[in-house]
Amino acid sequence: xxxxxxxxxxxxxxxxxxxxxxxxxxxxxxxxxxxxxxxxxxxxxxxxxxxxxxxxxxxxxxxxxxxxxxxxxxxxxxxxxxxxxxxxxxxxxxxxxxxxxxxxxxxxxxxxxxxxxxxxxxxxxxxxxxxxxxxxxxxxxxxxxxxxxxxxxxxxxxxxxxxxxxxxxxxxxxxxxxxxxxxxxxxxxxxxxxxxxxxxxxxxxxxxxxxxxxxxxxxxxxxxxxxxxxxxxxxxxxxxxxxxxxxxxxxxxxxxxxxxxxxxxxxxxxxxxxxxxxxxxxxxxxxxxxxxxxxxxxxxx
Numbered sequence: 001x002x003x004x005x006x007x008x009x010x011x012x013x014x015x016x017x018x019x020x021x022x023x024x025x026x027x028x029x030x031x032x033x034x035x036x037x038x039x040x041x042x043x044x045x046x047x048x049x050x051x052x053x054x055x056x057x058x059x060x061x062x063x064x065x066x067x068x069x070x071x072x073x074x075x076x077x078x079x080x081x082x083x084x085x086x087x088x089x090x091x092x093x094x095x096x097x098x099x100x101x102x103x104x105x106x107x108x109x110x111x112x113x114x115x116x117x118x119x120x121x122x123x124x125x126x127x128x129x130x131x132x133x134x135x136x137x138x139x140x141x142x143x144x145x146x147x148x149x150x151x152x153x154x155x156x157x158x159x160x161x162x163x164x165x166x167x168x169x170x171x172x173x174x175x176x177x178x179x180x181x182x183x184x185x186x187x188x189x190x191x192x193x194x195x196x197x198x199x200x201x202x203x204x205x206x207x208x209x210x211x212x213x214x215x216x217x218x219x220x221x222x223x224x225x226x227x228x229x230x231x232x233x234x235x236x237x238x239x240x241x242x243x244x245x246x247x248x249x250x251x252x253x254x255x256x257x258x259x260x261x262x263x264x265x266x267x268x269x270x271x272x273x274x275x276x277x278x279x280x281x282x283x284x285x286x287x288x289x290x291x292x293x294x295x296x297x298x299x300x301x
Contacts, residue, residue: 001196004254004272039141040167041132042186042194044179044217045109046102046208050095059095059224066227075230076243081263088215089223098220101208105175108207112169116148125149130165132184143184160189172197174207177216181249181275182284195254198271216270222246250276252290259290267293 026032050056067090069075070082077085088094117125125148132143147165155163170176171194178198180186186194202209208216215223225246232239244262251265252258252274259276260267276284284290 001192001199002255002272004191004195005257037139037141038129038144038146039137039139040165040170041143041145041184042178042180043167043170043176045105045170045176046098046217047220048099048102048106050099050102053096053099056095056099059098060093062227063089063094063223064092066223066230069230069234074234075226076233076246077226078263081266084266085215085219085223088213088219091213094213094215094220094223097211097213098215098217101175101214105170105207108173108175109166109170112173113166116166116169134184145186145190160193164193165190168194168197172201174201174204174209177208177218177270178273179218179275180254180273181277182252182280182288185274191254195271202271218249248278250278250281250296252276252284252288257288257290259285259292259296261293261296264293264295 050059066075067086070077070086070089075082091097117127119125128147128149129142130145135143137143145165145167147163150158150163164172167176168190171178178194180191180194185191201207208214223246229239229243229246233243247262249265250262251260251268253260253268254272254274259281265273265275285292
């Protein structure tokens, strides 16, 4: 594992375990107890949004067509990134592979949470939840790192690896790629664990890393958007936004602090990618001492 130079230290809180009621009671007039979806920070598992094998098979064909449009120069994507993605898209089973990986990641996540939240005597532990500085995403999900809430006595007998977050467990098992987005960066020790787990999982070919044809989840989502945009262009329909809206995030290398444009993320190993939204660029360059690459233009395409 290469040394990393990105440091962060957010706070945390404790919340009830997963067996708690779905929502609805009120402790007093100003304290409703809520159940809400949580988007686990710094990790990205394969999507199950296809919902069915039939829909996944349809995406297979969409992505195969997208690969053809890339080959013909009709998709709004640079040559270097197209060459990285085309072998994965043109297989004819990119959607099916991703859907099956998503189902496996979901099964692992459920089984792992159940096991780690269960004490030896069968009772349930609470959840420890560490939220992001901006606690909610655009889909109204709580952004957080989640782990079993071990007692102080338990923690004294455990290593940091043994009391890992569920986020880290997904990466260690190979069912998630690291997806660290500024400013919600793990603390220094936790970030080192995350990167090390990803390096080891990829080297061992675990989970999503078993297949060279894997589309990482953020690539899969961007290719869904690129397919829709390219189809509109091919069919001569007017776009409502930029043809490059499918790839907004910038990427920095955690090892060197070099900052790359949205299509140059492949120049950074997947374990060492730090993602940044355009609106956060200037603050991140200042706060993290990022160095823009020679080819980078700081205006999003």
